[in-house]
Amino acid sequence: MSRVVHPFYAADISALAKAMTRELENMPEKPGHVQLLNLLARSAGYRNFQHFRASSAAQSRMLAPVPAPDPVDFRLIEAVLRCFDADGVLLRWPSKTSHQRLSLWRLWAAFPTDCDLLEAEVNARLKALNGFGDHVLLRREMVNNKLLSRSNDCRLYRRVEQRPPPEALALLDRAKSATLSRSFHRYQ
Numbered sequence: 001m002s003r004v005v006h007p008f009y010a011a012d013i014s015a016l017a018k019a020m021t022r023e024l025e026n027m028p029e030k031p032g033h034v035q036l037l038n039l040l041a042r043s044a045g046y047r048n049f050q051h052f053r054a055s056s057a058a059q060s061r062m063l064a065p066v067p068a069p070d071p072v073d074f075r076l077i078e079a080v081l082r083c084f085d086a087d088g089v090l091l092r093w094p095s096k097t098s099h100q101r102l103s104l105w106r107l108w109a110a111f112p113t114d115c116d117l118l119e120a121e122v123n124a125r126l127k128a129l130n131g132f133g134d135h136v137l138l139r140r141e142m143v144n145n146k147l148l149s150r151s152n153d154c155r156l157y158r159r160v161e162q163r164p165p166p167e168a169l170a171l172l173d174r175a176k177s178a179t180l181s182r183s184f185h186r187y188q
Contacts, residue, residue, distance in 0.1 A: 006052070006053055006056045007056070008040065008044065008052075009044070010043070010044050015043075016043045016044065019042070019043035020039060020040070020043045023039045023042065023043065024039070034049070037049040040052075069166060070165075070166045071166070072166045072167055072170045073167055074170070076098065076099070076102065076167055077102070077167060077170050077171050077174065079094075079096075079099055080094065080099050080102045080103050080106075080171060081171070081174065081175075083099070083103055084103070084106065084175075085131065088106065088110075088129065088175060089128075089129060089130065089131045090103055090106075090107065090129060090130045090131060090132070090138075091131045091132065092131075092132050093132060093134065093137065100141065101145060102167055102168060102171060104138070104141055104142055104145055104147055105147070105164050105165075105168035105171060105172065106168075106171055106172065106175055107126065107129055107138060107142065107147075108142065108147040108148075108159065108164075109172050109175075110125065110129055111125065111148070111159040112159065113159055113161060114161075115158070115159075116156045116157070116158050117156070117157045117158065118155065118156065118157075119154065119155060119156075119157065121157075122139055122148070122157045123135050123136075123139065126138045126139055139157075143157075146160055146162075147159070147160055148160060
């Protein structure tokens with residue numbers, strides 16, 4: 001097993017020496033390895049060595065660089081947006097699986113959060129969001145792709161809360177900005 005190095009830092013070496021002297025004077029015999037680790041940690045202001053080690057690990061996690069976000073394929077988003085009209089209605093079912101999955105995220109965003117829906121409510125919502133007349137296909141694909149969950153008797157449906165992939169987030173942002181600009185122009 002490899003050894004983990006924990007850098008030790010004391011802001012005031014004089015205070016550290018005084019605290020260690022006090023601790024060593026109170027010990028009846030020569031301290032062991034673990035006792036010395038705890039003594040050093042307490043002298044630096046920690047409860048014990050475990051507290052020092054946890055604090056050191058948390059600090060290194062906080063200082064670790066944030067990973068770069070995944071790149072977004074905007075050509076894919078353009079292709080999927082062509083399947084929707086200006087009001088967000090899915091005009092045709094895309095032929096490519098990657099386009100299908102991405103278009104389902106736009107439908108997923110139209111469902112309420114933390115709310116059970118009856119099958120008839122899901123059907124009505126999907127009928128309003130598709131222009132090719134196959135709401136059953138959309139419902140089945142949303143369940144298969146784990147965007148909707150349903151009860152064992154298939155009566156109740158619920159939107160599955162999850163973070164969309166980068167392409168889906170970009171698609172949803174684009175759809176939201178298009179909707180806002182249309183509503184802004186409507187009221188001018």
